[in-house]
Amino acid sequence: MNEGRRTKDERRILSGMRPTGKLHLGHLVGALNNWVKLQDTHQCFYMVADWHALMSEYEDPKELRENIHEMVRDFIAVGLDPEKSVIFIQSHVPEHLELAMVFGDITPLAWLERCPTYKEQLREIKGRELATFGFLGYPVLQAADIAIYKADAVPVGVDQLPHLELTREIVRRFNALYKKNLFPEPEPILTKTSKLLGIDNRKMSKSYGNYIAISDPPNTIAKKVYKMVTDPKRIHVTDKGHPNVCTVHSYFAAFAESKVIEEVRVGCEKGIIGCTECKKRLAKILTEYLEPISMRRKAVSDSMVEQILARGARKARDVASETVLEVKQLINLTV
Numbered sequence: 001m002n003e004g005r006r007t008k009d010e011r012r013i014l015s016g017m018r019p020t021g022k023l024h025l026g027h028l029v030g031a032l033n034n035w036v037k038l039q040d041t042h043q044c045f046y047m048v049a050d051w052h053a054l055m056s057e058y059e060d061p062k063e064l065r066e067n068i069h070e071m072v073r074d075f076i077a078v079g080l081d082p083e084k085s086v087i088f089i090q091s092h093v094p095e096h097l098e099l100a101m102v103f104g105d106i107t108p109l110a111w112l113e114r115c116p117t118y119k120e121q122l123r124e125i126k127g128r129e130l131a132t133f134g135f136l137g138y139p140v141l142q143a144a145d146i147a148i149y150k151a152d153a154v155p156v157g158v159d160q161l162p163h164l165e166l167t168r169e170i171v172r173r174f175n176a177l178y179k180k181n182l183f184p185e186p187e188p189i190l191t192k193t194s195k196l197l198g199i200d201n202r203k204m205s206k207s208y209g210n211y212i213a214i215s216d217p218p219n220t221i222a223k224k225v226y227k228m229v230t231d232p233k234r235i236h237v238t239d240k241g242h243p244n245v246c247t248v249h250s251y252f253a254a255f256a257e258s259k260v261i262e263e264v265r266v267g268c269e270k271g272i273i274g275c276t277e278c279k280k281r282l283a284k285i286l287t288e289y290l291e292p293i294s295m296r297r298k299a300v301s302d303s304m305v306e307q308i309l310a311r312g313a314r315k316a317r318d319v320a321s322e323t324v325l326e327v328k329q330l331i332n333l334t335v
Helices: 023-037 051-059 066-079 097-106 107-114 115-123 138-146 158-177 219-228 247-255 258-269 275-298 303-329
Strands: 012-017 043-048 085-089 153-156 187-190
Touching: 012 138, 023 043, 023 153, 023 247, 043 066, 043 303, 051 138, 066 085, 066 303, 085 219, 085 303, 097 138, 097 158, 107 138, 107 153, 107 158, 115 158, 138 158, 153 158, 153 275, 158 247, 158 303, 219 275, 247 258, 247 275, 247 303, 258 275
Parallel strands: 012 043, 012 153, 043 085, 153 187
Antiparallel strands: none
């Protein structure tokens, strides 16, 4: 394929998630719903990023295999179709590491040290030693993940834009050094939904445990919703509220119908609807939203997961091996 002349339906996407725990509503509205839509307009490669997970979980990786299987179940349950998309495990395509080695050779150390996500993770995640070579080099492997499929675009959240820009810089440097536009500079595809905060009003994160999981049962959803942070200035039911600073209202905005959103907003601002009532309504909305996903999830067996991943690995390697061969020829490594 001539990489510079892809039609709309030939344009490639690569995205992935780390199997470090349960997928949550932030993943759903921030990425997965968008992934499902993109299947109909692009060639999609969706990756279970186990090497990336190991960078932070290397001291205690015992749950990694189970997390991988649970993640794939969530992928299928929300609507990813293995007939439309390539769904695979990162470590099952060893060419990722080969290209990462090449990119690591040409990436200045200062580029990695300035990455804001790296600094944030070192500051926020406690109890684990993250000041490692692997963790610092996370963006290099990420660049290889994207470039090895010559992806034209990457669906990302706003907080991931610095990583994608670093990928673009690495790709640009490679193309300039070896005087061939082998890799496209991937563009971001941002979701239209604003970032969903955790139930404690911090960034939703598996590391913080402040999330509602896609696989949570109704009773767990209700318990978590009732713990949500609301408007701190609203003490009594009759107090006028401020929905724009309320975590509960942000979930209504993401999951409820427009009529309900407006009703709750007005009721809060006028002191008609109390926080407890809002939470009760939200728990019901979330339960109903996730019910069909839960039903589809239960239908995904272990054998189905294994088949999907085996087929995905074969398809991914077909593309990745061609790219690595081109790279080795270009940099005069023995092939």
